[in-house]
Amino acid sequence: MKKPTYTFLLLLFFCIGISSTLSAQTLLKGRVLDEQQKPLSYANVLLLHAKDSSLVKGAVTDDTGIFAIEAVPEGLYLISGSMLGYAAYFSKSLQLNAQQPEMNLGDLHLQSAAVKLGEVTVKGQKPFIELQQDKMIINVDASPVAAGNNALELLAKSPGVMVDHNSTISLKGRSGVLVMINGKQTYMSAEEVTRMLENTPASSIEAIEIISNPSAKYDAAGTSGIINIRMKKEKGLGTNGNLTLGAGYGENPRGSAELRMNHRTKDFNVFGSYGNFYNKRFQDIDIFRRIPFENTFTEMKQYDRKLMWSDNNRINVGADWFLSKKTTLGILANGSLGEWVPQSSGRNLLSGALPGAFNEVRSDNTGGDTWRDYTTNLNLKHAFDTKGHELSFDADYSNNNADKLQTNTNRFFNTAGTEVDIPNIVRTDAALEVDIVAFKMDYTRPLGEKSRLEAGWKSSFVDTNNDLVVETFTEDIWQNDPLRSNRFMYTENIHAGYLNFSTQLKKISVQMGLRGELTDALGQSPTLSERFTRNYFNLFPSLSISHPAGKDNSLSYNYSRRINRPSYDDLNPFVFFIDQYTFGKGNPYLTPEFTNTVGLNFSFKNKYVLSLNYNHTTDKITQILEQDDALRQTYQTTANLSTFKNYSATVSAPFEWAKWWSTRVNIVGYINDLDSPFNNGTINQSQFTAQFMAMNTFNLPGKVRGEMTVFYQTKTLEGIFEIDPMWGMDIGASTPIWKGKGNLKLNLSDVFFTRQPHIIVKQGTVDVIVDPRNESRRLNLTLSYKFGKNDVKPSRRRSTATEDELERVSRQ
Structure with missing residues (x-):
């Protein structure tokens, strides 16, 4: 043919x-x-x-x-x-x-x-976005505009995903996203995941999977769904590898280098990678606060500029032994070593009812973070036959160490520019260590030709130790501040089991599952003499039904119940000094939030997709602002709010305007409805938000592939934070070089420097406006080169047991 x-x-x-x-x-x-x-x-x-x-x-x-x-x-x-x-x-x-x-x-x-033509390997080009029954897949390599970005920036450009000014990730207007790496939970907090993603270049990523309604096989964590990041891995018989170099410049430089190697024989497979990512960037923040005081107001206009450097080294090594045609034993070890150095300076101009003889506070912050993380994994997989009957086992150990040093200096001046008070100088040293041990087993058995049963078990044991030392510079010496120094220890054990059954009833596909999780947690602060325990068992059912809906069309329905546990740092009662009038603190009394989700997906002519979802969340975990009007101090913390509802609709449609020009349009509309008692009052807010993304692909002469992505978002609501509309545009191009063994990508992100939020908080006596500006416009160039044998054979992709727990670790 x-x-x-x-x-x-x-x-x-x-x-x-x-x-x-x-x-x-x-x-x-x-x-x-x-x-x-x-x-x-x-x-x-x-x-x-x-x-x-x-x-x-x-x-x-x-x-x-x-x-x-x-x-x-x-x-x-x-x-x-x-x-x-x-x-x-x-x-x-x-x-x-x-x-x-x-x-x-x-x-x-x-x-x-893979078809070898001399030294050229010809493969099919994947689309940037793939829509499957239960997930959306972002194929990173297929997009020229993805090159040069880090993983967090890449997520922010994915349909339905939003990354706010605090780098919190939300999906279709809902926070509580579970981020996984290669199908494994990371056990990190949102802040720690942010740090990891910021130090992961897009060139290391194969694909991003967005799963809105996971089955019972997945951990129940993540009330708004799962984002799974699949990292690249070299594969093939013989020895092969890939070298990737990247450089970018906006107002500051960034650069990356990564080498991946693989050696495979019929009996074993050895693989490894090493990468370095350097990133320097700025962030400007303007904050306006209006605080009531004795029948009048104090107004604060704060202008801060922060310059940040990060340097991260990542290493990954592993091996698979093919003990027989049916049994494979594998080991895996990966580690990350890096540092993050922030420096900032700012001015806070005060007017109205002044707290002292000054009307200006000048602040300087210096510091440095270091981290040392590693994870080891032992895994075994046995296939009983060739029909999908198999058993797999994973054992993991992870250790995460971080040390954060910070010195904050505040000086006070009057209108004449004269320093009128003793400087307030504070030094902090926050040390964190997290140990995680996890085991899991998964069993799959086909039942006849059209049915399948899956069962599994998982246990994780997490031990965290936080030690905060706060010192003030008083009388020319550093003195310990016993009121703010603290130690917090937290242990959490989770035991889970699941059953998942799928079958085909004529034209109807059915998948149903049930997961049970038992949680036993203990948190204690010897310094504050505080102690709390959490013991609870919950069931998490899931159901998915799909069938044809006439010629060329299909319908699917789904339901799931999920949980979002507080991150370890959110439970930590430490008070962190940000500046003279701004603090952050944890909340040891947080409880988990629970979400019930129902959804409907309609596919028309196997091209156009409509998704409708309704989510009902109780005890919503939300970032809030608390204010001490008398001291003019604002605290950012986390609290449980009563009821949160989310209604969303997603439309995805491809268009081909010419043989050389095609467009995929994704439109997401959602309503966030928040209703809860708060600070002796009530929060009752509702906001409709629409997100529009058009990805244009151009097949140009000389095998050049161009891309232009346009993004627009209307006003949105994140808890008590209102975010004004914003938009952006990215452009890029890629071309194969060196007879197909190399690839060159060039792009410009946020062409018009418009992807900047404007945030408003008006709740009770809290009246705050925040304008952060990040270094989002950057020119990026990426070069990759493949060497060795290119007759690629798919390698075993597996998930380990500890990634869920690493998702909740924080170094901040």
């Missing part, structure tokens, strides 16, 4: 989708597997006439890799199987007749789609 004919048939099949069946004598069925005997979901299976390879009809495999083609008239046929990233499969001729009411074709095996 000629390639143009096959391409036409494949495109035609995508347009036809799951078609209505016609009356006939024979039912064809079978299963599609990859080279490792794993079922391939959403693979394309075509029934072709043997004489001319013309299309008869087609099908798409379900979650278990099974397909069925009904109503096939008698005749001579071929079967073709295909999937992006795999070579097409063609069967021998099949003769069907009226005496065969059913034919089972057995297993069809697809091979990796």
